Amino acid sequence: MTYKNFPMVPRVMFGRGSFNQINDVLAPKRKNINAPFVFLIDDAFKGNPWLTSRIQLAYDDKIIFIPTKVEPKTEQVDALVEDIIVQSKERPSGVIGIGGGTTLDMAKAVAVMLTNSGEAKDYQGWDLVKNPAIYHIGIPTISGTGAEVSRTTVLTGPEKKLGINSDYTPFDQVILDSELTKDVPKNQWFYTGMDCYIHCVESLTGTYLNEFSKSYGEKAFELCKQIFLDDTLSKTDAQEKLMMASWHGGMSIAYSQVGVAHALSYGLAFLLGVKHGIGNCIVFNHLEEFYPEGVALFKKMKEKHEIELPEGICANLSEDEFNTMIKVALGLEPLWENALGKNWKTIATPEKLRSLYEKM
CATH class of the missing domain: 3.40.50.1970 (Rossmann fold)
Structure with missing residues (x-):
């Protein structure tokens, strides 16, 4: 090895x-x-x-x-x-x-x-x-x-x-x-913070997981729960904690990988120019099948902070446009393997990705 x-x-x-x-x-x-x-x-x-x-x-x-x-x-x-x-x-x-x-x-x-x-x-x-x-x-x-x-x-x-x-x-x-x-707008704060949270979920549930990634991912995950669910934190403490959650979340994927949300989000970004943070949120919102606990907690955070995600962004896409997004997403092979294992191609089929994009 x-x-x-x-x-x-x-x-x-x-x-x-x-x-x-x-x-x-x-x-x-x-x-x-x-x-x-x-x-x-x-x-x-x-x-x-x-x-x-x-x-x-x-x-x-x-x-x-x-x-x-x-x-x-x-x-x-x-x-x-x-x-x-x-x-x-x-x-x-x-x-x-x-x-x-x-x-x-x-x-x-x-x-x-x-x-x-x-x-x-x-x-x-x-x-x-x-x-x-x-x-x-x-x-x-x-x-x-x-x-x-x-x-x-x-x-x-x-x-x-x-x-x-x-x-x-x-x-x-x-x-x-x-x-x-200190002056980051609330929606942007949420979307970018959720990028960190999704890093943690995808790293901690992936097949590439190891103790190096796990130690960073678990710490970032705990910090995210404090930041987005604990009302007792001061604004300054929340800012410091999110800065360290970001650091630990980034480190958690250094020796592992991200997964389904990031792969699909890349397709949205390539075709529609959807920014990374909000793109991850739009996708993750529909991934209960892959990350049931992570998505449930995400929805709780979203509701608590009264965040409304865009809907129907893929409603009027052509066949070619869907195929473009699917091709971009499926090209990220390490992400799919981390999420679904060596036989990921039997699960992440073009038809499966099409059905997920149609929900967004």
């Missing part, structure tokens, strides 16, 4: 207000005055000096605001990389992603593509990256995706939605400052 030898984020700073030390963290990493730091920041913070004023730009450093209303695309990565190369005298000293899963995934992808030739779509898959990425930092401003800790950067390409999964993808440094999550 060959054991996976996954990398982990080597440096982590945790604590409310820790973002204020960003300049101290970056100073020793600057290569020279011609090698800028590039800050990719969620465009929700555009015109918000509360965050940007704490970043000390020097020399040719630049801030680029990343639109996050749609899922990150391979062509966006390619365009960003080209702009950075054209505008910089030398390869950047580092890339800093500040935002939610979309922005963090963009930062990881750009850091990888600055040192690897070709297009981002060429690297969608597992272990296709040949050269180490440039130095890159992740600073989440919303908690749940686990993007800050994972070895993947989820991208929608011309043919599929699939991550760049590699040993060079994880961040070199992460700063976990829960204060940065």
Whole structure:
């Protein structure tokens, strides 16, 4: 048997207000005055000096605001990389992603593509990256995706939605400052938090489960129950706990995998552009057959927080459109094997997936 030898984020700073030390963290990493730091920041913070004023730009450093209303695309990565190369005298000293899963995934992808030739779509898959990425930092401003800790950067390409999964993808440094999550809208907080919860359910019930994944998954699962069901938590405590649930949830799938909800959600995202968090919620809401206890608890949380999920999003799709979603979802073979075992193809048939999509 060959054991996976996954990398982990080597440096982590945790604590409310820790973002204020960003300049101290970056100073020793600057290569020279011609090698800028590039800050990719969620465009929700555009015109918000509360965050940007704490970043000390020097020399040719630049801030680029990343639109996050749609899922990150391979062509966006390619365009960003080209702009950075054209505008910089030398390869950047580092890339800093500040935002939610979309922005963090963009930062990881750009850091990888600055040192690897070709297009981002060429690297969608597992272990296709040949050269180490440039130095890159992740600073989440919303908690749940686990993007800050994972070895993947989820991208929608011309043919599929699939991550760049590699040993060079994880961040070199992460700063976990829960204060940065204080203004997240309620619905977004729920959808992204449920991404973490669904990570845990899929990891803990999967055939790939092992004690490494289990220890992280169980902790994240318990934190999610506290955050979404315990009325006694202060807002600050809930923010800190969700930040750590996200971290542990991301770690729980590092040595296992996600499952049915994520596979089907990728199909929705590819065809309809449904964002990852809400997509997982829409799908998971119909998966009692696969995750009976997990879905029951999800519905309890949804009801408690008065969350209304979109319905009928697949109502008017053509045969070709259904087939496109099914093809994307079935292409994620490790997810299905984790969820259903080696004989998953006898259960997850195109007809079965069609019937599930028709419910959404």
